Amino acid sequence: MPSSFDRVVYISGVHGSGKSTLVDRLADLGLIRHDREHSVKLEDTFERMMWRVCKHWLEAKDQERLAIENPEKIILGNRCRYDHDAYAAGFLRLGWMTAEQEAQHQEALDAFFQPQYLPRKIIYLSPPKGWVEERLIERWKKEPKKWHEDNFEYLHAVMDAFEEVYSNHPCDVLRLTETDIERRVKTSIEWIETADPGRRAMPNESLNYLLSGGRAL
Secondary structure, three states: OOOHHHHEEEEEOOOOOOHHHHHHHHHHOOOEEOOOOOOOOOOOHHHHHHHHHHHHHHHHHHHHHHHHHOOOOOEEEEOOHHHHHHHHHHHHHHOOOOHHHHHHHHHHHHHHOOHHHOOOEEEEEOOOHHHHHHHHHHHOOOOOOOOOOOOHHHHHHHHHHHHHHHHOOOOEEEEEOOOOHHHHHHHHHHHHHHHOOOOOOOOHHHHHHHHOOOOOO
């Protein structure tokens, strides 16, 4: 059955993989960026995960609203329900969550994310670990470090878990291993257009300019 979520494309991946940058560039080309809810600072791993279940469900509701109000547009979401699976698996491996806590977390996900709220299309960013590390180090020169960002054991555990989550996934998933932002944008637009050939992700003149090798304005 057709759903408004057919027109929501989620950008998924570990922290530092370039999700926000890709969302910003795609939004510059005419796709609609969903502004994320504000974060609350929580240090406890389990509390953070449970709060984020609620946060991401509220974001999904708002993305549904945007899709309904903009029936000819593609909506962009930064992170999705399946990011939870990767982070939870990483936390379990690190001993930051117990099996009982993960079971409670999964129950909450299942309760909030009924089938109608599940993602349909996902762009999964999967760059090399070394590239993500370098990008985080460069980012810290301009921005404060976020929760445990400087713990690369945590980074690697979650990146490995993301690979497992998306290795055999039922959703329509584009896996991007490249790191160049121009190639990421071009590949993403081509994939979105192919995944929904009856709907244009962006104006034809902008798409033709991008695919011809020009830098999008």
